[in-house]
Amino acid sequence: MELFILLVFVFGGSFLNVLISRYPKMIEGQWQEALKEEGYIKEVDPKYQVDLNYPPSNCYHCGERIPWYRLIPLVGYLLNFGRSSCCGQPIPVRYILVEMVSILSSFAVYFLYGFTVETVILLASLFVLLSLFYIDYEEMYLPDSLVVSFGLMGLVYVDLTGSAEIVSETIFYCALFYFGSSLLVSLYEKCRGVGEMLGRGDIKLLTAMFVYMSFEEFGWVLLSASLVHIAINYSQPKEVKPFGPWIILSFVGCMAYKHMDSLVIF
Numbered sequence: 527m528e529l530f531i532l533l534v535f536v537f538g539g540s541f542l543n544v545l546i547s548r549y550p551k552m553i554e555g556q557w558q559e560a561l562k563e564e565g566y567i568k569e570v571d572p573k574y575q576v577d578l579n580y581p582p583s584n585c586y587h588c589g590e591r592i593p594w595y596r597l598i599p600l601v602g603y604l605l606n607f608g609r610s611s612c613c614g615q616p617i618p619v620r621y622i623l624v625e626m627v628s629i630l631s632s633f634a635v636y637f638l639y640g641f642t643v644e645t646v647i648l649l650a651s652l653f654v655l656l657s658l659f660y661i662d663y664e665e666m667y668l669p670d671s672l673v674v675s676f677g678l679m680g681l682v683y684v685d686l687t688g689s690a691e692i693v694s695e696t697i698f699y700c701a702l703f704y705f706g707s708s709l710l711v712s713l714y715e716k717c718r719g720v721g722e723m724l725g726r727g728d729i730k731l732l733t734a735m736f737v738y739m740s741f742e743e744f745g746w747v748l749l750s751a752s753l754v755h756i757a758i759n760y761s762q763p764k765e766v767k768p769f770g771p772w773i774i775l776s777f778v779g780c781m782a783y784k785h786m787d788s789l790v791i792f
């Protein structure tokens with residue numbers, strides 16, 4: 527049973543690549559469907575008429591269907607030296623990175639903490655963060671459903687490792703941070719007459735991360751992510767860069783440092 531669950535997480539990288547590629551299109555398709563019902567558009571763009579099951583996995587460049595054995599994590603990429611077997615075009619690096627990170631994190635968390643419910647929740651949380659990282663990096667959008675799922679998994683983890691009182695306190699402080707931050711940011715934007723200073727999706731993501739961290743850890747994550755974001759925007763001032771990926775990297779780094787003793791033993 528443990529081996530089966532571990533294999534599911536190892537193959538999770540392939541599913542994450544599908545999720546990263548299709549989920550934003552699915553959301554856009556839902557928006558267009560709503561606009562169609564209201565009479566604002568006539569038809570939904572065919573490229574947004576997708577879901578996680580359809581159409582079957584196909585080439586990123588030419589659209590040819592990919593056989594199942596080339597969907598095995600890392601195998602298809604290595605066999606063709608990073609190129610598509612059908613048209614010879616390079617496979618985006620993101621695909622191999624997602625699969626590598628999912629495999630390494632699955633084995634690391636399993637061997638560190640064994641097979642427990644907490645392990646499953648932690649791995650699922652990491653996978654959601656990995657999806658959010660690339661979706662925000664590529665689309666500059668953080669889907670609410672994924673952010674909320676990440677936060678709820680954190681509450682379940684806190685409930686399993688803490689107490690009902692801790693869960694109640696966590697929910698209270700998360701709500702306080704979310705509504706307080708949203709109010710302050712809105713007031714600042716209105717008073718200064720500027721555009722969106724901090725994306726509302728970023729505030730929701732920070733709120734979800736608050737579930738997993740102490741006040742001090744949260745402060746370090748916010749500070750480090752802000753410094754990286756400022757540095758990148760300074761080096762590339764003409765390009766608008768998302769904030770979410772740097773929040774996620776800072777969060778993962780903070781959590782890794784928090785469990786450094788276990789990682790050193792491993």
